Amino acid sequence: MEGHFLTDRGQVRSHNEDSGGIYSNNRGQYLAIIADGMGGHQAGDVASEMATTLLEEKWRKNEGLESPEEVEQWLKQALEETNTSIYQHSLERKECQGMGTTVVAAVCTEDFITVAHIGDSRCYLYNEYSFKQITEDHSLVNALVQSGQISKDDAMYHPRKNVVLKALGTGDFVEPDIQTINWENGDILLLCSDGLTDKVQDDELAGFIKSTNEIEEVGKKLIDLANERGGEDNVSLIIIQLETSVGEGEPSC
Structure with missing residues (x-):
């Protein structure tokens, strides 16, 4: 597997509230994380960084998971424990009250991907x-789209398009959406914060991903495009491609 994490402050924000990375466990399996923090007085930074750090720590201690069922259970428990830690931190520190973060996390093995998400990172x-798109935004505008009250095009310009209905760390319990899908040699996974998807539509994302450019270069071009279109938000993404070495049948990292 080849993967790259890129993040950018954008053109307007004074600091970056996004966090993320790609991490390996003892079996060489990969966990990819994008977290987009929210909360005043830079508390969003704290929430997203805590989410990434805590999930990374749990993953690096992992001895390896064999089945989708094991991965799904691990993600569910890890996110619930991380939620509790962030929420307790917010209760204990006045400057962190109300903080939270979206999160999208993917466990990547040679045979399947298990994706968990909370919020509108995709x-x-x-x-x-x-x-x-294999995640469903936990957002106000997506709820309006699903109920037929607005169209998908309307959602792009809705004044409350950034209102999330579910976040990590804002309450004592949260339930992530978790799913497992198969992937094959050459398939590409994209994880991103809404700083990208607010500026680049799905058909444009597809055009970049389908290009023959190296995946790291694709990521840089996507961030540049979001910034060219205003860059009002932080922009973060992970691109992972499943590749097997010619003649060996083993993943290349």
């Missing part, structure tokens, strides 16, 4: 058949 999968 995961997409590109394969030979399509480029598809």
Whole structure:
């Protein structure tokens, strides 16, 4: 597997409230995380950094997971424990009250991907058949779209498009959405914060992902495009491609 994490403060924000990374456990399996913090007085930085750090620590101690069921259970427990830690931290520190973070996390093995998310940070999968968003935003505008009150085009420009209905660390319990999908050699996974998807539409994302450029270069071009279109928010993304070495059948990292 080849993967790259990129993040940018954007053109307007004074600091970056996004966090993330790609981490390996003792079996060489990968956990990719994007967290987009929220909260005043830079508390969003604290929430997103805590989410990434705590999940990384738990993952690096992991001895390896064999089945989708094991991965799904690990993600559920890890996110619930991380939620509790962030929420307790916010209660104990006045400057952190009300903080929280979105999170999208993907465990990548040679055979399957398990994705968990809370909030409106997204995961997409590109394969030979399509480029598809595989997470459903926990947001006000997505709820309005699903209920038929507004169209997807309307959602792009809705004045409350950044209102999330679920976040990590804002309460004593949160339930992530978790799903497992298969992937094959050459498939590409994209995880990103809404700083990207607010500025670059799905068909444009697909065009970049399908290009013949190296995936790190694709990521840089996407961030540049978001910034060219205003860059009002922090922009973060992870691109991971499943590749097997010719003649060996083993993943290349």
